[in-house]
Amino acid sequence: MIELREATVAVPSADGDVTILHPTSLSLTEPRISIIGGNGSGKSTLARLFNGLIEPSSGSVTVRAGKRGADPQPLDTRRDGAAVRRSVGFVFTDPSAQLIMPTVIEDVSLSLRRQYRDKQERHAAALTALERFGLHHLADNSVHSLSGGQKQMLAITSVLATDPAILVADEPTTLLDLRNSRLVGDLLMSLPQQVCVVTHDLDLAARADRTLVVEGGRVVFDGAPGEAIAHYRALA
Numbered sequence: 001m002i003e004l005r006e007a008t009v010a011v012p013s014a015d016g017d018v019t020i021l022h023p024t025s026l027s028l029t030e031p032r033i034s035i036i037g038g039n040g041s042g043k044s045t046l047a048r049l050f051n052g053l054i055e056p057s058s059g060s061v062t063v064r065a066g067k068r069g070a071d072p073q074p075l076d077t078r079r080d081g082a083a084v085r086r087s088v089g090f091v092f093t094d095p096s097a098q099l100i101m102p103t104v105i106e107d108v109s110l111s112l113r114r115q116y117r118d119k120q121e122r123h124a125a126a127l128t129a130l131e132r133f134g135l136h137h138l139a140d141n142s143v144h145s146l147s148g149g150q151k152q153m154l155a156i157t158s159v160l161a162t163d164p165a166i167l168v169a170d171e172p173t174t175l176l177d178l179r180n181s182r183l184v185g186d187l188l189m190s191l192p193q194q195v196c197v198v199t200h201d202l203d204l205a206a207r208a209d210r211t212l213v214v215e216g217g218r219v220v221f222d223g224a225p226g227e228a229i230a231h232y233r234a235l236a
């Protein structure tokens with residue numbers, strides 16, 4: 001669960017601070033949340049608040065992200081940044097920004113370095129994660145040899161390998177063709193985690209339980225996906 005209380009984001013400019021997210025209060029409890037809106041409307045800014053990549057200039061962002069079955073303690077993204085980032089995984093549009101090791105297995109292993117100190121255990125856990133997402137046959141391949149779709153699946157696998165309680169994905173299908181977009185969309189919608197996805201893919205957005213429409217640094221509609229998409233179309 002993610003809770004924003006009057007969360008505001010302002011950035012410095014030559015003419016003083018500019019507000020790029022106006023005071024926003026939200027309580028996000030649904031398993032699937034989609035965020036839609038035009039270019040530059042503030043979607044990424046909002047999504048980055050969820051895992052503390054951006055801290056609110058004022059107001060607060062709280063995450064309750066205990067493992068399933070546990071009673072989650074509230075984590076404040078400003079105060080408990082590291083714990084929030086462990087609990088809320090973040091997937092970027094461009095997987096290349098996230099894949100930093102030479103081979104597929106090494107990349108997943110890197111994510112697991114905190115959980116598994118022993119190298120062999122880490123390797124086995126990374127293989128298990130790759131198997132779960134059908135990538136084990138690529139384990140020893142160079143990350144540079146992967147297709148765009150495989151790279152995005154790998155980036156998601158590396159994030160999910162640590163079993164975060166919540167996954168935030170910022171336009172994860174934008175660089176993908178139709179087949180791979182469906183693959184990644186199906187994967188996101190099948191996860192046990194709470195998933196918040198920023199997307200321009202309205203078919204994907206429609207599969208959520210709740211959709212936020214962002215415009216001019218404000219959430220201008222919050223409700224059922226069908227109505228939200230109609231609202232967005234009317235805005236455009």
Ligand SMILES: Nc1ncnc2c1ncn2[C@@H]1O[C@H](COP(=O)(O)OP(=O)(O)OP(=O)(O)O)[C@@H](O)[C@H]1O
Pocket residue numbers: 011020037038039040041042043044045046
């Ligand atoms: N660090 C920053 N400094 C100044 N302006 C910023 C900064 N970050 C974002 N902005 C501005 O805030 C606005 C919202 O940006 P944001 O990336 O959240 O939009 P978005 O809805 O995700 O856009 P897109 O769909 O194009 O990715 C944009 O006008 C952007 O230029």
